[in-house]
Amino acid sequence: MSNLIDERSAPAAQPDRQDPALRAPEPRTLERRSRAQTRVRWELLRNLIRKDLKVKYKGSTLGFAWSLANPLLLLAVYTLVFQVIMKSGVPRFGVYLMSGLLIWNAFSASVSAACGSVVFNANLVKKVRFPLPVLPLSAVGFALVHFVLQLFVLFVVVAALGYSFVGPGLFLLVPAFAVVMIFTVALSMLVSALNVRYRDTEHLLEVALLAWFWVNPIVYPVGLIRKVLHEWTWVYFLNPMATVTATFQRAIYKAPYVNPANGQTILADPGYLFYLEHLAIAGAISLALLWFGVHVFRRLQADFAEDL
Amino acid sequence: MSAQQSPAEPAVIGVPADAADAAAEPVSLSVDGLPSTGTPRQTPPPALAGNTRGEGPSGAPVVIRATGVGKKFVSYHRRATSLKELFVRRGQASGDDFWALRDIDVEIGRGQTVGLAGANGSGKSTLLKVLAGILRPTNGEVSVTGRIASLLELGAGFNGELSGRDNVYLNASLLGLSRREIDRMFDSIVDFAELPHKIDNEVKHYSSGQYVRLGFAVAVHVDPDVLLVDEVLAVGDEAFQKKCLAKIDEFRAEGRTILFVTHSLDLIEGMCDRILVLESGSLIFDGAPGIGTRLLRQRLGSLPTNGPVPHEYASVRPISVVFAPDPGRPPQVQFDPGEKLTLSITLDVAEDAPDRLYLHVYVLGQDDLPIWLMETPSGGVPGTPGTLTVDFTVPKLPELFGAFATSVHVSDAATGDVITRRRFDDLFGISGSQPGGLLKVDYEARTRT
Numbered sequence: 001m002s003n004l005i006d007e008r009s010a011p012a013a014q015p016d017r018q019d020p021a022l023r024a025p026e027p028r029t030l031e032r033r034s035r036a037q038t039r040v041r042w043e044l045l046r047n048l049i050r051k052d053l054k055v056k057y058k059g060s061t062l063g064f065a066w067s068l069a070n071p072l073l074l075l076a077v078y079t080l081v082f083q084v085i086m087k088s089g090v091p092r093f094g095v096y097l098m099s100g101l102l103i104w105n106a107f108s109a110s111v112s113a114a115c116g117s118v119v120f121n122a123n124l125v126k127k128v129r130f131p132l133p134v135l136p137l138s139a140v141g142f143a144l145v146h147f148v149l150q151l152f153v154l155f156v157v158v159a160a161l162g163y164s165f166v167g168p169g170l171f172l173l174v175p176a177f178a179v180v181m182i183f184t185v186a187l188s189m190l191v192s193a194l195n196v197r198y199r200d201t202e203h204l205l206e207v208a209l210l211a212w213f214w215v216n217p218i219v220y221p222v223g224l225i226r227k228v229l230h231e232w233t234w235v236y237f238l239n240p241m242a243t244v245t246a247t248f249q250r251a252i253y254k255a256p257y258v259n260p261a262n263g264q265t266i267l268a269d270p271g272y273l274f275y276l277e278h279l280a281i282a283g284a285i286s287l288a289l290l291w292f293g294v295h296v297f298r299r300l301q302a303d304f305a306e307d308l
Numbered sequence: 309m310s311a312q313q314s315p316a317e318p319a320v321i322g323v324p325a326d327a328a329d330a331a332a333e334p335v336s337l338s339v340d341g342l343p344s345t346g347t348p349r350q351t352p353p354p355a356l357a358g359n360t361r362g363e364g365p366s367g368a369p370v371v372i373r374a375t376g377v378g379k380k381f382v383s384y385h386r387r388a389t390s391l392k393e394l395f396v397r398r399g400q401a402s403g404d405d406f407w408a409l410r411d412i413d414v415e416i417g418r419g420q421t422v423g424l425a426g427a428n429g430s431g432k433s434t435l436l437k438v439l440a441g442i443l444r445p446t447n448g449e450v451s452v453t454g455r456i457a458s459l460l461e462l463g464a465g466f467n468g469e470l471s472g473r474d475n476v477y478l479n480a481s482l483l484g485l486s487r488r489e490i491d492r493m494f495d496s497i498v499d500f501a502e503l504p505h506k507i508d509n510e511v512k513h514y515s516s517g518q519y520v521r522l523g524f525a526v527a528v529h530v531d532p533d534v535l536l537v538d539e540v541l542a543v544g545d546e547a548f549q550k551k552c553l554a555k556i557d558e559f560r561a562e563g564r565t566i567l568f569v570t571h572s573l574d575l576i577e578g579m580c581d582r583i584l585v586l587e588s589g590s591l592i593f594d595g596a597p598g599i600g601t602r603l604l605r606q607r608l609g610s611l612p613t614n615g616p617v618p619h620e621y622a623s624v625r626p627i628s629v630v631f632a633p634d635p636g637r638p639p640q641v642q643f644d645p646g647e648k649l650t651l652s653i654t655l656d657v658a659e660d661a662p663d664r665l666y667l668h669v670y671v672l673g674q675d676d677l678p679i680w681l682m683e684t685p686s687g688g689v690p691g692t693p694g695t696l697t698v699d700f701t702v703p704k705l706p707e708l709f710g711a712f713a714t715s716v717h718v719s720d721a722a723t724g725d726v727i728t729r730r731r732f733d734d735l736f737g738i739s740g741s742q743p744g745g746l747l748k749v750d751y752e753a754r755t756r757t
């Protein structure tokens with residue numbers, strides 16, 4: 001992904017310190033220099049994420065703790081509502097919900113923050129030359145930090161509740177996480193670039209994310225979709241986020257596959273292969289979108305300073 | 309840094325010979341001492357005289373090169389600014405495009421200190437941004453060799469909520485420094501800004517001068533080969549300004565290339581090897597600071613404009629004269645007496661030209677002897693910016709014999725101040741039937757008896 005954090009395609013100021021006409025650098029030097037530059041860009045990305053965290057949680061450890069505890073509160077509320085009060089539906093609904101919701105929230109927060117990232121940093125973009133893709137990427141990174149910590153908290157709490165989540169299924173998280181990262185970065189690059197020129201992108205995205213949430217098996221089980229779509233269920237899984245959330249549920253929630261109360265399937269599939277196959281498709285879609293997103297970003301970034 | 313960079317003497321590139329001489333003695337030259345009507349001015353304006361080789365005359369390699377650079381800002385009315393518009397209503401044109409830069413050709417050699425001046429809105433900041441790679445030029449190409457630091461705004465990207473320390477790290481990393489480099493320079497940055505006691509305070513509580521100090525301190529520690537500075541030195545107290553200038557001097561001595569925008573023409577005269585003057589997006593002067601600042605002062609009205617300006621720099625520039633029987637007909641150079649002659653003068657009128665212009669056109673004979681004079685009607689002609697052509701028609705040429713040149717004087721119709729004069733070398737001939745002399749005169753020859 002290092003090539004993502006690339007320089008603006010605008011008139012290239014060559015990064016080399018010597019005059020190339022006078023002294024052609026050896027390939028080794030060039031390679032070292034470009035590696036050094038890549039490192040500097042990653043450092044920049046890290047610094048930006050750290051800045052966002054610092055600014056947001058400045059002087060309030062409580063604020064940070066709260067944003068981690070937030071999903072736990074949700075967990076408690078949903079468990080209460082669906083299990084104690086309504087006494088029906090999916091067993092241990094809170095765990096089911098959280099295993100899909102955390103990753104969706106991370107995705108949704110990344111993309112909406114990334115969307116405004118370039119516009120928000122207009123002053124910087126207009127005054128300093130730096131690799132612009134770090135702006136949407138740092139928004140993704142910011143959400144990612146939260147996600148990782150929240151997931152950790154979820155694991156701890158779920159374990160404390162005496163629910164065993166450890167198992168080989170957890171390995172599914174690795175490819176699912178990879179896919180969702182690619183997809184998130186791809187969409188973030190795309191919308192952040194579009195939003196510079198077309199400022200209503202932000203609003204459209206907001207509405208789209210609200211609607212999109214409901215075409216993922218987060219609140220309802222996959223069985224509901226099967227009942228409606230039958231053999232067309234595969235269309236539903238063309239949405240990479242549907243595949244990703246389903247995989248997260250398989251990895252964390254694990255069982256039962258079928259709801260004992262009404263015979264509806266809760267998980268998309270009891271095995272692993274289903275998920276790997278669908279993740280491969282989702283991965284391919286994400287990569288295509290990544291290519292497109294990076295392409296659009298590169299095309300538009302030269303005009304950012306002018307459009308802002 | 310390589311060997312050829314350090315001792316490079318301040319090179320003077322693209323300055324025509326006479327201008328370079330004048331650098332020593334700024335107040336002499338041809339700005340005032342106008343080339344009289346008799347002296348043909350065929351040398352191209354200095355802005356065009358920039359050399360096209362890869363090196364300046366003194367052998368310093370070119371580090372900043374702009375060829376034919378133009379920058380057009382598309383008016384917002386013309387372009388979809390929302391996705392909805394993009395799909396619903398596409399590209400209905402209304403409003404104008406605006407050229408902030410036009411056809412800029414500049415080469416700056418390593419080690420030069422160049423001042424960039426011009427009125428507000430003349431495109432200075434735009435040019436710096438194009439050179440810094442922040443804006444993409446609409447036309448032409450830009451190439452810059454070496455690490456650039458652009459100080460378009462000090463402390464751009466500082467976050468008020470963070471401490472000075474955090475901001476130094478963040479800002480330096482935006483400018484392309486690695487963490488290790490910043491660690492190494494941190495103390496020196498803080499010392500330069502003279503803020504060691506404040507460095508852990510939030511930047512939002514800094515005074516604006518302290519803010520700027522920190523910004524400048526970071527930027528100069530980026531160790532740039534090329535420094536682009538936009539009017540940032542104006543802030544800060546005198547002591548800090550001195551320090552900044554001393555730093556720029558140090559950069560100069562180290563053979564780094566500096567291009568800086570300032571409205572302080574004294575500063576340019578004091579520090580620069582060369583000045584670029586922009587006006588409405590065009591480079592109107594490129595050469596010795598002494599001349600450039602004088603020209604600019606005159607254009608900005610801070611010098612009395614008594615006395616004409618060389619025609620290349622005037623707000624109204626006579627650019628051509630064409631001879632034809634009728635306006636718009638193919639030009640010709642030979643006329644017969646009694647034939648109709650239309651003398652068409654084309655003028656390039658700049659934005660800042662007076663509202664009404666008054667033209668004198670002298671037709672010159674041998675030894676620039678004025679043969680006849682034509683003037684615009686009293687009240688003059690409107691000086692609308694753009695190109696303006698004025699036709700002077702002589703319905704019946706007199707019986708003359710010879711080749712004639714023209715001299716055009718432009719003045720402000722309201723005040724009568726002469727703006728510029730230009731003598732054109734283009735000749736037209738009238739082939740009267742007389743065997744010799746200029747004029748056909750009726751005469752009789754008789755022998756007295």
Ligand SMILES: Nc1ncnc2c1ncn2[C@@H]1O[C@H](COP(=O)(O)OP(=O)(O)OP(=O)(O)O)[C@@H](O)[C@H]1O
Nearest residue numbers: 306307381408426427428429430431432433434435
């Ligand atoms: N993004 C933009 N969109 C449209 N017009 C612009 C944009 N940026 C600059 N301009 C216009 O370009 C012209 C040149 O602006 P620029 O900032 O380069 O002037 P300047 O020479 O730096 O002036 P000053 O001395 O006031 O700093 C101005 O007329 C300005 O309105």
Ligand SMILES: [Mg+2]
Nearest residue numbers: 432433434538
């Ligand atoms: Mg400016």
